[in-house]
Amino acid sequence: MLCLPLPYIANTAGWMTAEIGRQPWLVYGLMRTTEGYSKYVHAGSGLFTLLGFMGLYTVLAILFLVLVTREIAHGPGADAENINAGYPITVA
């Protein structure tokens, strides 16, 4: 149970190590970050979409936590062997 958040932390921390560790290069040895940003997208637009993504991901994280907590509280139940029963959608 306590291991549940660990893959997410490991994944995010690994990504941050790669992205922050590469600075000031965008493409190591070839292109600087200062050469890579778009000159035609204004800071305000960037801030707007950053806030939008933060809002969207916060809502998603809350929904995820609610659903996972419910699932854990519910437990495998009696129909544990018939795990696919009751899922009306088959997702490709």
Place this chain on the structure above:
Amino acid sequence: MLFIWFWLVAIMITAYVVLDGFDLGAGILHLFIARTNQERQTMLRTIGPVWDGNEVWLIAGGGTLYFAFPLLYASGFSGFYLPLMIVLWLLILRGIGIELRMHLEGAVWRGFFDGCFALSSILLAIFYGAALGNVVRGVPLNKDGYFFLPLWTNWRTGADPGILDWYTVIAGALALLALTIHGGSYVAVKTAGELNQRARRVASLLWPALVLVTLVSLWATLSIRRDLLTNYRRFPVLYVIPVAVGLSLIAMYLHRRRNQDKGAFLSSCAYLIFMLVGAAAAVYPNLLTSTTDPALNITIYNAGSGSYSLSYGLIWWSFGMLLAVGYFVFIYRMFRGKVA
């Protein structure tokens, strides 16, 4: 080689519109023709196994664009930054709407995600139409080949337009109508009973509107971009394409009248294909037209990758496509027939 890649990108975008178009159409109609919880589940099951695969064609098309025409990719993704981000949010919202609905019982929870699914589908259809409208109308490219469009300015076309102006709004309306009919035709193929009846009714009710808006958009396009007929004048054989659009519309009507759901759906596919191919044939070899100076147009010649990359890329593209097409044949065969 540039010619081939222009058409490969065009074909991939067309494949996206035809395939994800009916997912969006089903979403647009979701709240209107599916009334009970059971019907809404059936509606979602018609697209359930395929919608996310269909969506991948957009990513594959974008990737191919990045590979073959990097300047266009850089310019377009900067200039259309705001609408592209909004489209991305809408795609996320649609995915959430489809996936999270099932996880909890309860009318509020399900109603909320049904709403997310329907609203995002409606807005995506309008945005895709407007996006295509922007590409056809042109954008104010500067000397570096870049631009930035606000969401709207004064609603006029001309040198300094916004993402939304009267022309792109017509394009958005056309996309909304065409994809609603496309989705209705698909749902009619995949369902039986009441849902099938309502989907048929929507598709036949909207057909006259589709014919009208198609003609209006043709007139609007030629009134703001006379030069789009250049290719057609040089190669009159291209006039086959608009004729094919007309024939698809007629076929759609005839199949609909005889309640032949498959035929009507295939006619709708043909309509979308010929509309997009017709537009691509008109803009070629321009990828993005400048509203300020034709010399600043982004064309396949000034935006294309090197010829070595392009010919080598063709080999890998073919392998990738073979896999993708194989997968699509497999999945559509597996889920063929009506949803019970």
